[in-house]
Structures are given as C-alpha cells and as structure tokens.
Amino acid sequence: MARFGKRADVTVHEASPFNAESSRAALAEAPLTAVDAFYVRNHGAVPDVDPAAWRLRVTGLVERELELSLDELRDGRFAPREEVVTLQCAGNRRAALAEVREIPGEAPWGPGATGTARWGGVSLAGVLAAAGVRAGAAHVGFAGADRSHEVEPPECFGGSVPLAKALGAEVLLAWEMDGSPLARVHGAPLRVVVPGWVGARSVKWLERIEVREQPWDGYYQAISYRLLAPDQSPGRGIGQSLGELAVVADVLAPGEGDTVAAGAVAVRGYAFAGGNRVVFRVDVSADAGATWTRAELLDDLGRWAWRPWRATLELAPGEHVLIARAWDSATGVQPEDPATLWNPKGYMNTAQARVRISAR
Ligand SMILES: Nc1nc2c(c(=O)[nH]1)N[C@H]1C(S)=C(S)[C@@H](COP(=O)(O)O)O[C@H]1N2
Ligand SMILES: [Mo]
Numbered sequence: 001m002a003r004f005g006k007r008a009d010v011t012v013h014e015a016s017p018f019n020a021e022s023s024r025a026a027l028a029e030a031p032l033t034a035v036d037a038f039y040v041r042n043h044g045a046v047p048d049v050d051p052a053a054w055r056l057r058v059t060g061l062v063e064r065e066l067e068l069s070l071d072e073l074r075d076g077r078f079a080p081r082e083e084v085v086t087l088q089c090a091g092n093r094r095a096a097l098a099e100v101r102e103i104p105g106e107a108p109w110g111p112g113a114t115g116t117a118r119w120g121g122v123s124l125a126g127v128l129a130a131a132g133v134r135a136g137a138a139h140v141g142f143a144g145a146d147r148s149h150e151v152e153p154p155e156c157f158g159g160s161v162p163l164a165k166a167l168g169a170e171v172l173l174a175w176e177m178d179g180s181p182l183a184r185v186h187g188a189p190l191r192v193v194v195p196g197w198v199g200a201r202s203v204k205w206l207e208r209i210e211v212r213e214q215p216w217d218g219y220y221q222a223i224s225y226r227l228l229a230p231d232q233s234p235g236r237g238i239g240q241s242l243g244e245l246a247v248v249a250d251v252l253a254p255g256e257g258d259t260v261a262a263g264a265v266a267v268r269g270y271a272f273a274g275g276n277r278v279v280f281r282v283d284v285s286a287d288a289g290a291t292w293t294r295a296e297l298l299d300d301l302g303r304w305a306w307r308p309w310r311a312t313l314e315l316a317p318g319e320h321v322l323i324a325r326a327w328d329s330a331t332g333v334q335p336e337d338p339a340t341l342w343n344p345k346g347y348m349n350t351a352q353a354r355v356r357i358s359a360r
Pocket of ligand 2: 089175200
C-alpha cells in the first residue's frame with residue numbers, strides 16, 4: 001500500500017524500509033515528475049527529524065568546523081539556488097537484468113526508480129567555502145540521520161563525492177522540491193542533490209558533511225553501490241564505486257502491454273546522460289531493432305535533467321516491440337543487451353528497454 005503521500009499507482013517494493021517506484025504512465029505525464037508519484041529509495045526507516053533542533057555539522061579537513069541551523073542556511077549568507085535535476089537509482093530497471101540471471105536479495109526495480117524535480121536550497125560549495133577546505137582534502141562525505149539495519153552493526157546511510165564535484169555550483173543542499181518544502185520521505189529538513197551521479201550520493205536527512213582525504217568508508221560506498229564483474233562477490237573495495245550515471249533512454253508511452261490504434265502512433269519517452277554529458281540523439285525502433293527512426297528532442301530542462309523525446313511511428317496491426325536508444329555528448333550509446341550488463345547486484349541497467357505493445 002502506498003504511504004508517505006504517494007499515489008495509488010506507485011509500485012511498492014517494500015513497506016519497511018519504504019521503497020516505491022513510479023509507473024511509466026506517471027513519468028510520461030510531464031517533464032517534471034509529480035512529487036506524489038516520485039520514487040522513494042530507503043535503506044532504513046524514515047527518521048523523524050525535528051527541524052527546530054536539527055543542525056548541520058561540517059567537520060573533517062576544514063579550517064573552521066561549522067554547525068548551522070536551517071534558519072542560518074536560509075538567512076541569505078549563502079545564495080539561494082535552484083536546479084532541475086533527474087535523480088536515478090543505480091538499481092533502476094534491475095528487473096531486466098534479473099531476467100538474464102537471478103539477482104538474489106535485491107529489489108526488482110522496474111523503469112520507475114527515476115524522476116525529475118526542481119530542487120531548491122543552496123550550493124554545497126558555498127558552505128564548504130565558509131568552512132574553508134584544508135590541504136589534503138579530496139572527497140566530501142555526507143551522513144544521513146537514518147539507521148540502516150541491512151548492515152551489521154547498523155549504520156547511518158552515507159556516501160561521498162570527489163571534492164571537484166562537490167565544488168560544482170550545481171551540487172545542492174536542498175530543502176525544497178518543486179517549490180514546496182521537501183517532504184519527510186524525500187529527506188526533510190535537508191538533503192544533498194548531486195546532479196549527474198547515482199541517486200545514492202544524494203543523501204537524505206543530511207546531518208553531517210565530512211571533508212575527507214579518502215572516499216566514504218561506510219557500507220553504502222565501500223561495499224555496496226559498486227559495479228562488480230559477473231564472477232565477483234561484494235566486499236570492501238571490490239569492484240568499481242558507482243559515480244556518474246551512464247547514458248540511458250526509456251519508452252514511457254505507450255506502456256508495456258498497451259493497445260493502440262494502428263497507423264501513426266506517437267511514442268514518447270526520456271533520455272538522460274550522467275556526469276557533465278548531455279543527450280544529442282535518440283533513436284526509436286518498432287521492430288525490435290531492425291530499423292530505427294530519429295526521435296525529436298523536446299523540452300530542454302538544462303544539463304542536469306533528462307530530455308523528453310517524441311517520435312511518430314507507422315504501426316501496422318499486430319504485436320510490436322518498441323525500443324529507444326540514446327547517444328550522449330561523449331558519444332556513448334546504450335548497449336543493446338541486458339546480458340552484456342548483468343552484474344551480481346544488478347546496477348546501472350542501461351540496456352535498451354523493450355516495451356511490448358499491440359496495434360489494432
Ligand atoms: N539518508 C539516506 N539517503 C539516501 C538513501 C537512504 O536510504 N538514506 N537512499 C539513496 C538512494 S539509493 C537513492 S536512489 C536516493 C533516492 O531519493 P528519493 O527517495 O528522494 O527518490 O536517495 C539516496 N539518499
Ligand atoms: Mo539508489
């Protein structure tokens with residue numbers, strides 16, 4: 001059952017910790033994802049943080065440790081900033097990888113562990129400047145107020161990004177989502193938003209920023225959220241720590257199993273490139289990849305957001321498999337096959353999504 005103000009059409013993978021994803025239809029509604037349909041990814045219970053008593057601590061390799069209240073973050077000493085940012089969980093569309101080979105112990109996320117919102121707050125860079133970053137600093141860590149019991153002993157959720165990314169003005173400490181106060185389930189009173197990076201680095205219920213020499217050594221970065229080769233098992237430092245998202249596109253409408261009128265059919269979806277990359281081309285196929293049609297790129301929401309696209313395809317009556325593939329500004333292109341991307345934790349499924357529809 002949906003909770004935390006989410007709509008009935010979200011798919012709940014787990015009630016506790018609460019984990020839920022958007023439907024393809026909800027993602028297709030508008031360039032910005034409705035907050036009540038926006039996916040939720042939690043590793044522990046949603047904490048109850050009293051915003052009046054809450055403080056953000058800035059520690060580690062800094063000249064001055066800081067302790068900031070919400071009012072102090074918002075009183076103008078740091079310039080307010082908004083960014084339209086697509087968040088995407090590294091486990092988005094894991095279900096397609098699980099069809100290749102089982103992925104035990106991981107939620108079978110479909111295509112809706114992603115969404116786009118206008119986030120409002122201040123740049124992390126401004127707060128780091130106020131603290132003064134000391135020589136030797138190379139990473140900036142974030143610790144949340146939630147406790148995860150997926151780890152023994154339980155620990156807070158956390159992660160870090162390299163200092164160079166943390167100093168980018170686009171990395172936000174956000175208290176607003178689409179112009180409204182950030183919802184509790186999305187990290188109130190304050191969360192990190194790291195554009196272009198796996199959702200896991202956008203730490204919710206932020207309590208502490210730690211400027212470090214080394215990457216975060218907690219479970220969710222040192223052991224989990226790492227890309228492993230098919231024959232590797234998770235362990236401290238094994239595999240590649242996830243960071244920038246890879247290029248990805250999906251078909252959002254029509255959706256899986258839909259029936260449409262034969263003839264000219266409007267197909268819509270999104271494409272997204274992580275890091276500093278942008279999408280420059282999207283192709284769509286209605287015959288399982290035998291022929292491709294160039295899609296029209298729609299709303300440009302800025303470099304940190306997905307690109308909605310549309311293509312018109314002539315469909316004869318019968319069954320069709322719709323596929324989209326995106327190309328990014330580093331000339332990266334989505335690989336074809338989930339089989340080539342399979343990995344033991346089922347991360348970063350950027351294979352071409354297949355949506356089966358019928359035309360009548
Ligand atoms: N404190 C905390 N922050 C967190 C998480 C968490 O479990 N605890 N999950 C992360 C993951 S894996 C993702 S994909 C995003 C999801 O953000 P959302 O729930 O607002 O959509 O939050 C990240 N931040
Ligand atoms: Mo995630």
